[in-house]
Amino acid sequence: MxxxxxxxxxxxxxxxxxxxxxxxxxxxxxxxxxxxxxxxxxxxxxxxxxxxxxxxxxxxxxxxxxxxxxxxxxxxxxxxxxxxxxxxxxxxxxxxxxxxxxxxxxxxxxxxxxxxxxxxxxxxxxxxxxxxxxxNSCNCGRRKSTRIVGGQNAAVNEFPMVAALVDLTTRDLFCGATLISNRKAITAQHCLLNQSPGNVALLVGDYDITTGSDTPYSALYSIQTFTCYTSCSATPSNETDIALVTTTNEIQMNPGVGIACLPIKYQGNTFAGSTVEVSGWGHLDFGGPDAKIQQKTRLNVISQTDCQNRFGTSLIVRSTQMCTFTPGTDTCQKDSGEGLLYTGPDNGRLYTIGVVASGVECGTNNPSINTRVTLFINWIITNSPEIQYCNI
Incomplete structure (x- = not known):
């Protein structure tokens, strides 16, 4: 495959x-x-x-x-x-x-x-x-013109930056990831708990995971290192659920594989009221089957105040977190680690502004919690000194 x-x-x-x-x-x-x-x-x-x-x-x-x-x-x-x-x-x-x-x-x-x-x-x-x-890292954020609960099939290679983590023992896709360079992808730290780099590969360029003939760009890259905000061997804090995976070899860019832009110029933007896109192969419903064909959906980013009011006293929403809520559609199990993709209004590029972290079941009346990437830009840059990220 x-x-x-x-x-x-x-x-x-x-x-x-x-x-x-x-x-x-x-x-x-x-x-x-x-x-x-x-x-x-x-x-x-x-x-x-x-x-x-x-x-x-x-x-x-x-x-x-x-x-x-x-x-x-x-x-x-x-x-x-x-x-x-x-x-x-x-x-x-x-x-x-x-x-x-x-x-x-x-x-x-x-x-x-x-x-x-x-x-x-x-x-x-x-x-x-x-x-x-x-x-050239400035050639970021391209998309092909053309579950997630309540979502729909994405076009083949519509989101070239969408990747997935694969357990090499079970051949199972267990989390999502987003390419941000020719060696690195962002994911959620909790995805890497009880995993080792030698047992995980990064899947890029795929669409229908049941066949290897739907796209010529599908490839698996071995992982060299995990970089977690805290210890990769400990359950992460909900405030810092973010990690980087570094591939052993350079990822080859092509029409089906590309990178998302880092939201360097959007630091300080809350994105409240904005719409983002998410794409991946997570469960189609809570406890339900995995998606075999890449799904996509659009979600609304809500303010911290609105998010906290919806949770009441059951959960404290932190500044490093971003909430999404759209009736009838949501991220779900195995969507963890996927990126919230924001389209720049001035250039049409896709920026990864959030990492899917947690939620209460799927598609309920509760918002989903995501890690806010803009607050971890300096950490990302510090932990990838060999890469020149583009502020575009």
Whole structure:
């Protein structure tokens, strides 16, 4: 049903076309591009181009470690390598390189075009570079245009950031999660109680969990570490029910897999009166069967005061919590850890502003309790120093 993503830590670069004009879709695996006749000199009058395109969530990085291009009195008037960081075919915005200085260039989009142009009287030279896709965290929050109790089927891969935690012993989906980077997902801390990273995998890109043929993007990623706000081995406080899972290898982004935006710019926003979306494979009713096809529903965020009034003295609603309540629809068992997805009114991007934590049965007259992500932004950033989250 699912494929474990086995991505090694080192790759010997493959060759991106030994001819003089080549185009290819690249991914995170480094691909080599080099001058004709390398390691010998290229012939006079060489005119070669290499066009690289990556999936839209990526930029392209060119690293040239061997550069031996004849120079003139100033600049690069004779032979040169030229790089368009936008992928323009005419190189109108290109930057020229010559001499012997190694260099690295990153594209401004998911395309890059590299050219080699030599004079008819050139004595020749050579270069060797690698090119690869690098993840761009600012390409977050995309959705495919197109239980949860009272919900409906989502479209296939409608929410690319929706993921699930899988028990590798039972093959059971036991909690939801939301992708926030190419290595990390947010979930609820109570989901990780009595679990170990080696026994859990992160499912991404799936839709119908009974078949592996409904979407080509379904994959399981092994987990390297759990990071809990308190101890992962202790029952979490209701005030701090949030955790991060880090995959062993980089998650490959594609049309069915993407990340949610962190609500960095919404810190201080209560979201009361807003509508959020939730999607996953939880129970269709309290104590009922799991959903086999990914469900989705829309929920209303209510104010802390309204939420507290509804619970009365039976529960204290904390500032780190967010309440949702919509008659006839709700999150349910096994929806824990899923994200409350808020659509930015200015850009249409999806932000994960809450983590499903707890409730009283499902679809009752009581609100559901969620962890408020905006109050844990600093904690998330501190615990993922290798990641540059985008404030967009």
């Amino acid at each position: 699912w494929i474990i993503a086995l991505l090694c830590g080192f790759y010997a670069p493959s060759v991106l076309g030994q001819g003089c004009n080549y185009a290819q879709q690249v991914n995170t695996t480094p691909v080599a591009i080099f001058s004709p006749n390398y390691p010998g000199n290229y012939p006079a009058n060489s005119q070669c181009t290499w066009t690289a395109t990556a999936f839209s969530d990526y930029q392209i990085k060119l690293t040239c470690t061997v550069v031996q291009i004849p120079t003139g009195t100033s600049g690069c008037p004779r032979d040169y390598i030229i790089v368009s960081r936008t992928g323009r075919t005419d190189f109108a915005d290109g930057t020229r390189y010559c001499g012997t200085q190694a260099f690295t260039v990153t594209s401004t989009s998911n395309q890059m075009r590299v050219g080699l142009f030599a004079q008819p009287t050139s004595p020749g030279g050579r270069f060797y570079c690698t090119i690869q896709a690098v993840f």
